Amino acid sequence: MSSKAKILLVYTGGTIGMSKDFATGALKAFNFGKLLQNIPEIKQLDCEIETVSFENPIDSSNMNPEMWTKIAEIIEKNYLAYDGFVVLHGSDTMSYSASALSFMLENLAKPVIFTGSQLPIGDLRTDAKENLITAIQIASLQENGAPVIKEVCLYFEYKLYRGNRTSKVNAEHFKAFTAPNYPELVESGVHLKLNSHLFLPVKKNAKLIVHKKLDNHVAIIKMFPGMSEIVLSSILEIKDLKGIVLETYGSGNAPTEDWFLNLIQKAIQSGLHIVNVTQCSGGSVNMGQYETSTKLKSLGVISGKDITTEAAITKLMYLLGHNIAKEDFKDIFETALRGEISL
Incomplete structure (x- = not known):
């Protein structure tokens, strides 16, 4: 039996999942089943990665409570089979989605990490590879056989934040997000610096409860x-x-x-x-x-x-x-x- 962490990558849409057609210059969604071909560096990660994608990936400007429920249901359905989840999402509404999922997933005991990028994955200067690789690496961190991160987070430009503390603050810089009133949980440099005293405490042995009823009035x-x-x-x-x-x-x-x-x-x-x-x-x-x-x-x-x-x-x-x-x-x-x- 493999001791490697199993991570499920959930693609909802957004710039990170785009590749450039060099003949036309147009952006198009690439097949996430071929992720390793696009980012061979992922093979170096010490975890097993599987992918699932929205049937019709959306621009995050079209995100809504029904889509949040869809993400929550994917996590609910696969919760026991995986050690962590990385949700690929457009950056424009990512803070709303990370906040919503934090409330919907009660007694979460595994990482759910949102990430995305400002440039497409196939772009020469893309930030997508670093964001994706480090988000997966953090999601796969384990201690004594249990995940280290046990909450909904957002990873962008070398920092892991508590998801419901974030706001998008810049449409052009790679440093697109901040958590104005709470320090980063993890900082990525030469090594990962974990501020574990800031992690959300969890109830031991509490069963995951997925709340699907949101009232948007x-x-x-x-x-x-x-x-x-x-x-x-x-x-x-x-x-x-x-x-x-x-x-x-x-x-x-x-x-x-x-x-x-x-x-x-x-x-x-x-x-x-x-x-x-x-x-x-x-x-x-x-x-x-x-x-x-x-x-x-x-x-x-x-x-x-x-x-x-x-x-x-x-x-x-x-x-x-x-x-x-x-x-x-x-x-x-x-x-x-x-x-x-x-x-």
Whole structure:
């Protein structure tokens, strides 16, 4: 019996899975069954690799909750047969997908590592090979016969991050992602530097639970100076809307005008869940620190603390899919479920 780690590569689409037709210059998806032909270096990895691909690979701009469920089901179906999973995904919505999967996969005890690239795998200057090879290598790390990484992560440009802590911050640089409020879990240099004290603790012997019900009756509202009453009220009154991620200023600040506060109060009283996150690329919401956020706190707005917008919206979908009692929703949202917020 082989002692090598078995890794399943899941291709959903995206630039990483493209190769260039040198005759036409056009990009096309290559056959992932022929992965070793495209990246012979993979043969040097001390693990067994198998691949599965979406029947119709998608651009990540078309990612949605149904596709997240599809990824979760592939992992669920193959969970016992493999030691780790690497999900190849377009970079544009990768942080949303990594966040969503972190909530959907409860009691995860194996690595699920998202990666992708800024340039196609067949491009001369591609970042795809390094991202893919190192993601596989990290996914195959074992200690005493058990995986070292036991959470949903995102690997890009020499760093492994907790997936639900990430945001895409650059469309052109190879360093496309950051985790503004949480350090990297692993840094790839000449050696892999593991910051194991930052890893997510797992429940021992807990069975994987795959949650497939996500409720997308949600919206993101970004505050800006001059937002009008009619615009905000029309959004808050959308039929069947259940949750809002409100991107506010600084540490959670918003206008103190009566019309604004009255609309927020009315929305919350009608059953809408409103989560306050900061527009800043880093830092935390701290409602009550300034007068401009004290009223929001008293109205029952949920504090997103240092959660990213990507994790906030997917956590909202996840919790709304669970029909949680209104009086419990705020407390549960403000609790870290998968390491997505700091306590």
